[in-house]
Amino acid sequence: xxxxxxxxxxxxxxxxxxxxxxxxxxxxxFQYNPDTMTRRIEARSMGGExxxxxxxxRLTGPPKENITLNIELDATDQLEEAxxxxxxxxxxxxxxxxxxxxxxxxxAVISNAALAQIGNxxxxxxxxxxxxxxxxxxxxxxxxxxxxxxxEAYDTLLNPIRAKVDLxxxxxxxxxxxxxxxxxxLFLAYQITKEVIATTNVFNSVQNIGAxxxxx
Numbered sequence: 001x002x003x004x005x006x007x008x009x010x011x012x013x014x015x016x017x018x019x020x021x022x023x024x025x026x027x028x029x030f031q032y033n034p035d036t037m038t039r040r041i042e043a044r045s046m047g048g049e050x051x052x053x054x055x056x057x058r059l060t061g062p063p064k065e066n067i068t069l070n071i072e073l074d075a076t077d078q079l080e081e082a083x084x085x086x087x088x089x090x091x092x093x094x095x096x097x098x099x100x101x102x103x104x105x106x107x108a109v110i111s112n113a114a115l116a117q118i119g120n121x122x123x124x125x126x127x128x129x130x131x132x133x134x135x136x137x138x139x140x141x142x143x144x145x146x147x148x149x150x151x152e153a154y155d156t157l158l159n160p161i162r163a164k165v166d167l168x169x170x171x172x173x174x175x176x177x178x179x180x181x182x183x184x185x186l187f188l189a190y191q192i193t194k195e196v197i198a199t200t201n202v203f204n205s206v207q208n209i210g211a212x213x214x215x216x
Contacts, residue, residue, distance in 0.1 A: 068168050073094050141177070172187065
């Protein structure tokens with residue numbers, strides 16, 4: 001399919017798991033960018049019912065932010081082009097890559113089981129890779145809290161060839177991470193960028209105030 005040569009290049013969103021053991025299996029670029037995204041922001045504050053009046057406006061950290069979005073996967077075009085991966089597995093590779101971000105590594109599970117067999121009672125829960133939500137200039141460390149998959153069509157081997165995925169993400173801020181963790185700096189850079197962008201709203205606000213005064 002041809003596109004207009006003057007059209008802007010579309011930047012696609014992505015979920016990336018920084019897994020040094022298996023880096024290629026942890027990159028999920030959105031085939032189609034979702035049309036909507038819901039962001040729920042909840043303040044971290046000391047004020048509230050029964051709290052000290054002097055602390056009503058005191059913030060204890062950055063707000064808690066939850067993101068929900070829906071992405072679509074479709075292997076129809078790849079099947080028409082006889083793409084070998086799509087022919088063999090449909091959209092299963094992309095679904096599996098996404099799901100593996102919230103699975104403990106099988107090697108860690110086997111290792112812990114072996115340690116349990118020999119009487120080691122101190123088991124350290126496996127740590128998930130640093131997961132990033134990439135949306136244009138926004139690069140956020142996140143924890144995937146929910147994945148809802150609706151498979152809509154199948155090939156002859158019952159591999160899904162179309163699917164919709166509802167993703168729930170919790171943004172990890174410097175209130176959740178250690179100072180030495182790379183996600184700490186990523187979130188701080190995200191906040192600083194928002195602070196800079198917020199200052200540009202002053203110009204629009206002044207213009208709107210001026211336009212309102214002319215009406216009187």
